[in-house]
Amino acid sequence: MTQEPRYGAGLWHFASYVDRYATDGYGPPVTTLEAIDLAGKVGNLSVVDINYPFNPPGLPVGEVADALKRNNLTAIGITPEIYTREFCRGAFTNPDAGVRARAIELVSEAVGIARELGCDYVKLWPGQDGHDYPFQVDHGQIWSYAVDGLRSLAQAYPDTKFAIEYKPREPRVSMFFSSAAKTLLAIEDMGVGNVGILLDFGHSLYGGESPAEAARLIHSRGLLYGIDVNDNFRGWDDDLVVGSVHLTETLEFFHTLRECGWEGVWQLDQFPFREDSVEAAREGIATMRAIHRALDLLDVPALREAQGRQDALAAGKIVRRALLSSQAAGG
Amino acid sequence: MTQEPRYGAGLWHFASYVDRYATDGYGPPVTTLEAIDLAGKVGNLSVVDINYPFNPPGLPVGEVADALKRNNLTAIGITPEIYTREFCRGAFTNPDAGVRARAIELVSEAVGIARELGCDYVKLWPGQDGHDYPFQVDHGQIWSYAVDGLRSLAQAYPDTKFAIEYKPREPRVSMFFSSAAKTLLAIEDMGVGNVGILLDFGHSLYGGESPAEAARLIHSRGLLYGIDVNDNFRGWDDDLVVGSVHLTETLEFFHTLRECGWEGVWQLDQFPFREDSVEAAREGIATMRAIHRALDLLDVPALREAQGRQDALAAGKIVRRALLSSQAAGG
Amino acid sequence: MTQEPRYGAGLWHFASYVDRYATDGYGPPVTTLEAIDLAGKVGNLSVVDINYPFNPPGLPVGEVADALKRNNLTAIGITPEIYTREFCRGAFTNPDAGVRARAIELVSEAVGIARELGCDYVKLWPGQDGHDYPFQVDHGQIWSYAVDGLRSLAQAYPDTKFAIEYKPREPRVSMFFSSAAKTLLAIEDMGVGNVGILLDFGHSLYGGESPAEAARLIHSRGLLYGIDVNDNFRGWDDDLVVGSVHLTETLEFFHTLRECGWEGVWQLDQFPFREDSVEAAREGIATMRAIHRALDLLDVPALREAQGRQDALAAGKIVRRALLSSQAAGG
């Protein structure tokens, strides 16, 4: 049995949500400290990725650090909220130079917080960058805005790693950082060494990528800064419990990471709108543990041989045997 | 030139929106009365469909009636909000009998408001009814809940028309009333005469239907109580300005309604998240007026003849000539 | 351990395929008798569904019967090829009355073959019925064509069951019989008692349905004449090996059939374009056997209780434990 990975979660997993219909929220608001305490109750979490500004906004970072400590958690990343009202027409690609500057400023604050909390990276989730309508933007211009903005950030904070989380769409109808390959091209244009990618399994899946293939591609360029998992029905970023729909592709994703020698945190990005957030995290971790056991059950030499022949049936049989025995092998 | 249709809009067109990212909203909140005044500013709107409870909740219906009157508007429908926190696990299909009863109660209140305002229908938008995960529900059971709940409503208010607005998904990952055909089957099981359908062009489009075909099917059973238009990229209910993506299918939709002899209101269901709501409505109406002119330019006998032969090229040529001349024919 | 189901396959599983790119075919042509012998080699197949006309066309039905017998197979259905060149603009909905008549004639021949071979049903796969372009057809007219054509068939052969296999599209860009619900409405309009549905898991899945829900709906009207399984990525009818992508939803589908008391054949509709067809069938059956074991491992009372509460996490945990132990429980 190989050593288990460390498990993590976005702290928003333990928040409450609103959407355009349930405008009063799917539950009462949850503060940052409350969310950390909920994360602590899960039992197998080691790290969290924390939104900034905290809730409430004035909360001292020392209190956050204390809350993490008492729950045996550390902060792996800080996610500045560059997607709220102020930035609803874009953060880095906003047509207004003042708003673009304010986005840089907010990320800069997040850099400071990330340092204080000893994070691995500042995560950039540019969900409002892009466009909604045909003819709305000059695509060359927003490419420049995005590349220039991130370059300036990266150059200003050369010791900080910035991880872009790409997604095809939502909240913007068409997001600028939409796929692994396009994000890699943009990073290339930045010409810096501290901007990489946070690969979200669900974003990749519903963007029509093979998440395993995307992981391999990003890792081959040395830019796989982190990963998130969850699940969906391939039409939207449903952020369901990991493995609830795509068990085999989730296994393939983690198998590929192991083949690459990538050893980072297995992190949850679930949105349990209508479920208990602690129980949803526990079910996600239970599934990841089954996946981890399945990895150990895989006949890897035979699988590599089958893949060398591109023999889907032989590979499928090996995978079925491991995956459909993984629970029995566990607790 | 045939007579222009009456134009309408859901009153939420003039509201502000929140989503799970811009939790502080895409703009400041808008009250019901403010929204009516904004609708009045558009200039070509005759009717609105109004959410209930009003905003603020205590607002007397008389004030709403006054606001409508001073803006030369009438209320075509009332949409009870059976999709807020209380109903987030379902209104008619909620596992809790108490919540199901509360949904009936809220709709009943809306019936009273609809009578006071002289509406054509109470619209039911059961966006939280359905499920999210495989294995979550017993599909037979939620069929019964949905059918029984609406039947009891219809029987309690035999003089009121209830219009179900179906959609494949959102906010629920899988909505119960998901398509025209499934909704017709459920209505059939209700065995009442006052439940029909509000067909939303965008919902139909992204559900993989031909909206024109869905209109024909619903109308053939005498159940087309109303229609909404907007646009999207076929992957989500983007609620963009009508015609911004699918001009030809929008024209086909209205052509089919004319062929059916359906003469109701051409109603907007746009969500201008990042746009001025009055300008977005004006652009939607300008597009509908171009579509209306295109209908008059269509060589209908030749089109019918081409359709009789199922000749896509001949039909396409007739349509192209009308559609791409429709602006020049206008103001 | 409950008794294993009988397994079956469409005989085309053992054919060779062409498409618009590999116009010379993915392998050499396979005759009907050769395909039956390949089916016999699989080892666990009991029944096959056979295309008609046979290949070669003149093949006497007695030779087919002999080939089935020597392979311990029986014919469950006959599928007349109402989708070849002659019918490429539609079989039942073709604009040409002569072609519509010829489709009826071909199905009538298939009725005779089905009687001789003792089949359960004649399967209707109207893949060319529908349309390709906006404005191409009068949707009311093709509804009449489809309903009238099938009604006349059903009335002409009252002792034969006709099973419609619906699909959203392909080869037609938009197929007329596109969903479970729409097909049920059309069957209702026929007003006969011997037209039902063959539910293909993959068609349902990529049409945006929950296959389990579709099964429940069709069964509730007494019209579930048969089922096919395979898999895909929800964007097309890939006809991959069953369970290769959607293990959980395949389990839910068979669980729902068991809950309904439906006890028919578990039938494969895979298209192994680039794989050995016998091996692909064996892998499909091995997966179905694991699914069958998982059904026996499911804690059904607890699952029903969780579904009564619509508790996705509790249901998911029960399912995970059964599914991910199903291989270990087997051979």
Add this chain to the structure above:
Amino acid sequence: MTQEPRYGAGLWHFASYVDRYATDGYGPPVTTLEAIDLAGKVGNLSVVDINYPFNPPGLPVGEVADALKRNNLTAIGITPEIYTREFCRGAFTNPDAGVRARAIELVSEAVGIARELGCDYVKLWPGQDGHDYPFQVDHGQIWSYAVDGLRSLAQAYPDTKFAIEYKPREPRVSMFFSSAAKTLLAIEDMGVGNVGILLDFGHSLYGGESPAEAARLIHSRGLLYGIDVNDNFRGWDDDLVVGSVHLTETLEFFHTLRECGWEGVWQLDQFPFREDSVEAAREGIATMRAIHRALDLLDVPALREAQGRQDALAAGKIVRRALLSSQAAGG
């Protein structure tokens, strides 16, 4: 009025098609010379892209040249058929080194033909390169195969331009060259100067890209070797008549090309399965001429200004006025 572009078509536009259902083809086979004569009948075509091997295979290139000449056509490209039975498990990424070598050989023959006919490029349409199933391939390995194969070709024929036509899928369930960005990354890894991209509007559209944005991105790297247009419903490569569904995005695509200063051929890649191929080409060209007139009617300074503000409504109004007047402005 600006000068009209030259129009072209893939010669397969005038062929007959087969698919897995209409295995006897949608019409009788068409030879290369017959297809050229059909292209000549269209009336506005200047160039064609020709499949190789010719049909019949032994056809002397001189006869092809003569046929082109008598129809006032020239060959813009040669498309070697690296997607037939021999290559059905991949051309460049085939697991068998012998097949990979044979693919290189076939493309090399095409280089010779392209030289003789004075083509601009050899088009590579690697539709069988990729995979079908999860776990089927080692993604790192097929990346190497693809990059190495094309690099060796490019180095062997430094005076020839090779244009890769990417597509998300079909015939392979998951194509290796799946998007503009991924193809650019792979081209980068080749490290050569004569491999670029042929951008197919429909492939881009149904791959979830904005075709206009993809054009801008590819052009910015100097690699836009050619373009094809057609249309679809965003779920599959339907190859419908250009503009039959997405008029606005087609206009945006050509507007972007004009803004980039790109002045190549406007080329059709339609597959008129059930239509007259000459008429389908004429309708496609008629639509492209309307689009060209719409470009001249666009208020470009106002559009640029609106795009600078990312003002979707202002841009939309400018576009609507031009597009919906474009037919009236024409013949």
